[in-house]
Amino acid sequence: MKGKLLPPVVFNVITIVAMLFALSQMVTEVPRLLASSTMIMLALEELAQESDQVDESLIETFAADQDQRTGLFNEIIVVMVIAIVANVIANYLGRGRHFANTARIRELEAELRVVRGE
Secondary structure, X not given: OOOOOOHHHHXXXXXXXXXXXXXXXXXXXHHHHHHHHHHHHHHXXXXXXXXXXXXXXXXXXXXXXXXXXHHHHHHHHHHHHHHHHHHHHXXXXXXXXXHHHHHHHHHHHHHHHHXXXX
């Protein structure tokens, strides 16, 4: 058994990798998206103050930015769901092993009692 990669370990590794991926996405992408949203909002405020019509390309840029944020948010949710499912599977497999080990320990204790003559 030693040296083998057991199924619960595989699912726990999937969990760790998925969570690290989600964290790296949040760290690298969210500040950029927030900065671009702030710039767009400032530009819209300036245009509103000058009573000029809002440029169509600015609206398209804002809509594209919003779509990108929505896509990133959905991607993070999918990664988190994968991580949670992998963790549940790992825990379930570990629990099954625990019950099997507990049953085997009880059998060995019974055999030991017989050998001792109790």
